[in-house]
Amino acid sequence: MKAAAINSHGGPEVVELLDIPTPQAGPGQVRVRVRAAGIQPFDCAVRRGLPVRGGDPDFPKRIGNDFAGVVDQVGEGAEGFPVGSEVLGWCLMACHAEYVVVPTEQIVAKPAMMPWEAAGAFAASAQTASTAVEDLAVRAGDTLLVHAAAGGVGTVAVQLAAALGATVVGTASPRNHDYLRALGAVPVAYGDGLVERVRAVAPAGVTAVLDCAGRGSLDSSAPLLARSGRMGTVVDFDRADAVGALKISTRRSAERLGALTDLCARGALRIEVSAAFPLDRAADAHRAVETGHARGKVAIVVA
Numbered sequence: 001m002k003a004a005a006i007n008s009h010g011g012p013e014v015v016e017l018l019d020i021p022t023p024q025a026g027p028g029q030v031r032v033r034v035r036a037a038g039i040q041p042f043d044c045a046v047r048r049g050l051p052v053r054g055g056d057p058d059f060p061k062r063i064g065n066d067f068a069g070v071v072d073q074v075g076e077g078a079e080g081f082p083v084g085s086e087v088l089g090w091c092l093m094a095c096h097a098e099y100v101v102v103p104t105e106q107i108v109a110k111p112a113m114m115p116w117e118a119a120g121a122f123a124a125s126a127q128t129a130s131t132a133v134e135d136l137a138v139r140a141g142d143t144l145l146v147h148a149a150a151g152g153v154g155t156v157a158v159q160l161a162a163a164l165g166a167t168v169v170g171t172a173s174p175r176n177h178d179y180l181r182a183l184g185a186v187p188v189a190y191g192d193g194l195v196e197r198v199r200a201v202a203p204a205g206v207t208a209v210l211d212c213a214g215r216g217s218l219d220s221s222a223p224l225l226a227r228s229g230r231m232g233t234v235v236d237f238d239r240a241d242a243v244g245a246l247k248i249s250t251r252r253s254a255e256r257l258g259a260l261t262d263l264c265a266r267g268a269l270r271i272e273v274s275a276a277f278p279l280d281r282a283a284d285a286h287r288a289v290e291t292g293h294a295r296g297k298v299a300i301v302v303a
């Protein structure tokens, strides 16, 4: 099969379309013919050399953590997803390829209304956002400040928090402010003067902060946080302890993913794919993510 994989660590140019053996479904697994996959900053970090547990042990190494596609092979004892099932799910460092093999615990049915690109780019960031909203115990009456609200994680976090009844203030550059309003957030520009701009829209300060941006966001948020407020970061683990922020790591499960896809099916959660690249241009997908300014998600279209 073809895979957009790497034979060495480095810049986007090391991503190549390679022929590698097509994986076979083992016991409890299905093989999925991938239609689309997501890409996120983590994939770029792995490409640059971030060590990961799991994934291919030697070069060539595959990349990509989430996918959507059609089941084309069912391993012994794997139940619930016969050949032809349309699914989406996650699989560590394997998804930018024509086929992926996964345990059935890592897939859910793809809602028919979900475009393939959005479905492929859903499982990783959406589950991070869901974990973060849960860990911060966001609830009605909260005022939640989300940094990098227009990104892959922020886009879903804003919508989940707003649906819970929180007032959401989101940081983004001005070109994304209408986008944030449409998601249900009050937009503010990041950078110098952030504290004053947030105070202008939330005079009593905020009761929770979700940092999806890093770059000093935890420190700049601290003066805005109510005494009993909660702060969490999915990025800046080095700074978290010093400012009393939770270090939030994604917890993935079919139950969590299924709940999120149900929201999509009901029209209560939407995913914006701002750029999509074919598998043979996966390097350009890496470049798009590495601008640091992708809106919503970047997808890789496989078939």
Ligand SMILES: NC(=O)c1ccc[n+]([C@@H]2O[C@H](COP(=O)([O-])OP(=O)(O)OC[C@H]3O[C@@H](n4cnc5c(N)ncnc54)[C@H](OP(=O)(O)O)[C@@H]3O)[C@@H](O)[C@H]2O)c1
Pocket: 040, 041, 042, 124, 125, 128, 147, 148, 149, 150, 151, 152, 153, 154, 171, 172, 173, 174, 175, 176, 190, 212, 213, 214, 215, 233, 234, 235, 248, 249, 250, 289, 292, 293, 294, 295, 296
């Ligand atoms: N801990 C975990 O388990 C976990 C899981 C997933 C992701 N992550 C991490 O979470 C972070 C966010 O991931 P992501 O996929 O959402 O990233 P992303 O989609 O690549 O983020 C892009 C967004 O960041 C915004 N942005 C850029 N600079 C900013 C700044 N200084 N302040 C506020 N917003 C800024 C951009 O908005 P503008 O274009 O408007 O500037 C853009 O919309 C990454 O660092 C990722 O590695 C952690």
